Amino acid sequence: MAHSHEHDHGSHAGHSHDLGNADKNRVLIAALLTGGFMIAEAIGGLLTGSLALLADAGHMLTDGVALAFAWYAFHLAGRAATSRMTYGFHRVKTLVAFVNGLAVLAIGLWITYEAWERFNTPAPVLGGPMLVIAMLGLGVNIAAFYALHGGDRDSLNMRGAILHVLGDMLGSVAAMIAAAVIIFTGWTPIDPILSVIVSLLMFRSAWFLVHESGTLLLEGSPAALDRDKIAADLVAHVSSVREVHHVHIWSLDGARNVATLHACLERSAEPFAAIKAVKARLATAHGITHATVEPEIEECADYGKAHGCHDGEHSHEDDHKHAHAGHTHNGSRHLH
Known part of the structure; x- marks a missing residue:
C-alpha cells in the first residue's frame, strides 16, 4: 500500500521561524521588565503594608519566572528535530503554557487566603506611597503588554505570557484604586477586597488556558478543528x-x-x-x-x-x- 508523508517546509516554515524569533524577543523584553520592577514593588508592599501591592509583586515574581520559561520554550522550539524528538521541541511551549495557567491559579488562591487573613486582622496601609508604586508598576506592565501584544495569538505559550502580564496590569490598577480610596476615606478593607476581585478575574482566563493546553498535551484535537x-x-x-x-x-x-x-x-x-x-x-x-x-x-x-x-x-x-x-x-x- 502506498504511503505519503510530507513535511511542513518552504515559505510557511520560514514564516513560522521568523514569527517564533520575534515572539521570543517579545517575551524576553517582558520578562526583563517584569522581573526588574518586581523587587521594587515587593519592598514597597512591605513598607506600605499593602496586600494589593504584595499580591501584585507576587504576581510579578511568578510572572517573571513564567516569562523566562516561556522565552526558553521559544528558544527550544527553534531547535531542529532529532531521531528521538521527531517533531522537534514545539510541544515544550504547550507544557509551559499549562504550567503558567496552574501558576496563575495558585497565585489567585494564595491572594484569596491572604485577603481573608487581612479581613480578620486589619493592618494600617500607607495610601500615598502605595499609589506612587502602583502607578509605576502599571507603567511597567503596560510596556510589557505592549511588547507582547503583537505576538502570535495562536501560540498557547504566547497567550500564557500575555495572561500573566494582563494579571499584573489588573493588579496594578486594583492597587491604584485601593490607594486612592484609602487616601480619601481611610477605609483599608478596600485593599484585600480588590485583591480578591483581581484573583477572580484571572481564574477564568487561567482555567481556559489550563484546559486548552492540557487537551493538547493529551493529544486532543484543537477546539477549532472538528x-x-x-x-x-x-x-x-x-x-x-x-x-x-x-x-x-x-x-x-x-x-x-x-x-x-x-x-x-x-x-x-x-x-x-x-x-x-x-x-x-x-x-x-x-x-x-x-x-x-x-x-x-x-x-x-x-x-x-x-x-x-x-x-x-x-x-x-x-x-x-x-x-x-x-x-x-x-x-x-x-x-x-
Missing part, C-alpha cells in the same frame, strides 16, 4: 476520495496542527495526485500543514474490507465491530 466535519469536507471537495476514516488531529502548540488519516480512493484515481489534493485541502481550508495520508483502494490495511472501503452498506455486525471509530452515513460514503 474531526468529523474535516473528514466530510475532504469527501465533498476531493473528487477522487469517496471515504475518509482513521482520522487523528492534534496540535503541537496550538498553532502547528497535525493530522493522519486513511483516504479510500475511487478505483480510477491516481494515488499521488489524490494525496496531494487531500494535503492541499487540509492546508488551505483547515490550517493543517503537516499531514500523513494513507491511500486505500479496496480494503483498509488496519481493518480489512469490513471497515467499509468498498461499495455498499455496512452490516450491523461490522458497525458494532468498529463502533469505536464512529459512523456518519451519507449515501454509500461513511466517515469514521
